[in-house]
Amino acid sequence: MNMLGTFKPQKQQAGLTAVLILLCGIFGVSSENFLATPTFISIANQIPDLTLVAVGMTFVLVIGGIDLSTGSTLALSSAVFGVLLTEHDWTLFPASIACIATGSLCGLANGFISIKARIPSFIVTLGMLEIARGATKVVTQSQTKYIGSITDPISDPLPVLSVSPAFLVAVFAVIAGQFVLSKTVFGRYCIAVGTNEEAVIMSGVRIAPYQIMAFCVCGALCGIAGLTHAAKLSTADPNAAIGMELSAIAACVIGGTSLMGGRGNVISTFLGVLIISVLQTGLAQLGVSEPMKQVTTGSVIIIAVLSDALRRRWSSNG
Amino acid sequence: MKTAPLQTNSWISTLNSEKFLPIILSALILAQGCSSESPVNSSVNDESKKPRIALIMKSLANDFFASMERGARQHQESNSIRYELICNGIKDESDLGRQVALVDEMVAAGVDAIVIAPADSKALIPAIKHAKQAGVIVVNIDNKLDQEILAKETVTVPFVGPDNRKGAAMVGNYLASKLEKGDEVAILEGKTTAFNGVQRKLGFQDAMNKAEIKVVSSQSADWETNKANTITSSILREHPNLKAVLAANDSMAIGAVAAVKALNRSKQVMVIGFDNIDAVQTLIREGKVLATADQHGEDLATFGIETALDLLAGNLITPADMQTPVDLINQSTLTD
Known part of the structure; x- marks a missing residue:
């Protein structure tokens, strides 16, 4: 009960930023060319997909749900996008709309079924994970589709900023997401439902539309992520983003989002994404072996969450 | 949902659906009457086993x-x-x-x-x-x-x-003919537990050793495009003089090409792959991938x-x- 009261996002974000700087420091010392502008530009151009998915995941976690289908939804959206562009000669704009619509529909289905039929979202989205992945393979005929340079306007670095439009979209999603979560009726109800569903119902609010909306937002963001993913690689890959739901959940959890609902902050989630990405990039730049990469990434996730939990316990005791 | 495997011949798929069970059973009985074959083989045409x-x-x-x-x-x-x-x-x-x-x-x-x-x-x-x-x-x-x-x-x-090691060495040798002694290259390995992945890595190494080209980094990208993209970006930054990326399959080669392009180093860095999938054929025609190996899947x-x-x-x-x-x-x- 005390959780909500002691949760101060600013303090936590300061902690996450410290972790981030520490990581950069470690990689800066141990790797020759890590601390340089191109590294950070390159990280910026790598992360839009995970950022978008993690923002969507934050909304679903905040209402006390979970979305395991995000990776598959991303893959299905990018598959629809790629096939429309390469085999049906659609232009970039309508294909992008179709891509985002695909993601939104998956999210809508997740939300509608789990909320209206009162089935735990864990199960519904687990089903969607399989359905969307299977559909992806049907759409692409299990073949990697090479899109080519049509998507360059999304992924090519902008002249002065050196970052891609995809990154700007992701940053916008973070800012807009945080605004929606903390300043709008929809966002406040999301947090309220996640904190105490009964109380919100008792006060006469019809919560179902808000809950379904949260899943839909998550699906739409996966659709946008599908767009940036396909653009980044110039391909629609049937195996895209396998396991990305877990990275997104990890980013949310590092950012202090509660898996029980009611607590979450989009900016903190973004810091979680940055920690994961810096770790990935730094370890690859050092040429660390694959097993050690996994061990290190797992350890950092646990340490980050552990330190936050301890800090919160101390501050609530003192 | 049952994970029903893909099946070609009709008898298993019909057996799986209960609706057709009576039909199949009667067919089996009829077939038994016509020939003395075992029921398993009497499904479609029963003249020969x-x-x-x-x-x-x-x-x-x-x-x-x-x-x-x-x-x-x-x-x-x-x-x-x-x-x-x-x-x-x-x-x-x-x-x-x-x-x-x-x-x-x-x-x-x-x-x-x-x-x-x-x-x-x-x-x-x-x-x-x-x-x-x-x-x-x-x-x-x-x-x-x-x-x-x-x-x-x-x-x-x-x-x-196929001999994956020989195949990889062949693509590697072709790449080496475009490089000079002492040039720096990186290898993107497949899953480290896969035998063919290990063989391809060894084949690449054989070719590079023979041509005295330096492998400055060799990491696994698990056969995946996106992982290859992340890892290649990192390798490219750590090694500004990198001349080529040798990917153990084409999916990873695609990821490498995207990374090279994003860092604007397409003119300096060549990419080779393995498998000859359709998407990579396009990239080869466009000159973004130098070569791949076809083992005629x-x-x-x-x-x-x-x-x-x-x-x-x-x-x-x-x-x-x-x-x-x-x-x-x-x-x-x-x-x-």
Whole structure:
């Protein structure tokens, strides 16, 4: 009960930023060319997909749900996008709309079924994970589709900023997401439902539309992520983003989002994404072996969450 | 939902759906009346006993196995008098348990031969041993089973497939001809537990050592495009003089190309791949990938099936390994 009261996002974000700087420091010392502008530009151009998915995941976690289908939804959206562009000669704009619509529909289905039929979202989205992945393979005929340079306007670095439009979209999603979560009726109800569903119902609010909306937002963001993913690689890959739901959940959890609902902050989630990405990039730049990469990434996730939990316990005791 | 495997011949899929069960049962009874064959073989046409061959592949989401399946189905269609085919794949390449179960299921279904591309060169051996003990002929394609364990278990399984190490060395040598001594290159390895991945890495190393080219980084990207993209970006930044990326499959080559492009180093860095999937052919034509290797996945299963048919007919007394061709694919071979 005390959780909500002691949760101060600013303090936590300061902690996450410290972790981030520490990581950069470690990689800066141990790797020759890590601390340089191109590294950070390159990280910026790598992360839009995970950022978008993690923002969507934050909304679903905040209402006390979970979305395991995000990776598959991303893959299905990018598959629809790629096939429309390469085999049906659609232009970039309508294909992008179709891509985002695909993601939104998956999210809508997740939300509608789990909320209206009162089935735990864990199960519904687990089903969607399989359905969307299977559909992806049907759409692409299990073949990697090479899109080519049509998507360059999304992924090519902008002249002065050196970052891609995809990154700007992701940053916008973070800012807009945080605004929606903390300043709008929809966002406040999301947090309220996640904190105490009964109380919100008792006060006469019809919560179902808000809950379904949260899943839909998550699906739409996966659709946008599908767009940036396909653009980044110039391909629609049937195996895209396998396991990305877990990275997104990890980013949310590092950012202090509660898996029980009611607590979450989009900016903190973004810091979680940055920690994961810096770790990935730094370890690859050092040429660390694959097993050690996994061990290190797992350890950092646990340490980050552990330190936050301890800090919160101390501050609530003192 | 049941994970119903892909099936070609009609009798299993009809048996699976309860609606058709009465029809099938009556058909079986009728067939029993006409001939004295076992019910399993009396399904479609009952004049001759056609051998049934099960093809067990890895992930059908992978272009390579998708085209392998197409090749096998075409072969079966034009040889439908000679045998029946059941094709099965697994969800992804690490779904080992499912592949082991498939072998058992195929034995239980009473197939005469199994042609298998093992997802793991060791873990499938016990299941294959059981199959052989049940009298099923087994042919190993694509990814070679561990010879030491096979010997220890006293199982002999003929291997039909390409020499991945030689193939990788061939693409590597072609790349080396475009580089100079002392140049820096990086290798993107496949899954470290996959035998063919390890072989390709060794082949790349053979070629680079021969040409005295320096491999400054060798990391696994798990066969995946996006992972290859992240890792290549990092390697490119750590090694500003990098001249080439050698990817152990085409999916990773695609990721590498995107990374090279994003860092604006397309003019300095060459990329090679392995497998010759459609998407990479486009990249080769556009000059973004230098070369790849084609080990003729579509023919691989066919070779395996032919070997199985020979063994079934008793034409091959001692099962011997058979090496299938690997070809270099570059801009000039594609334009021909």
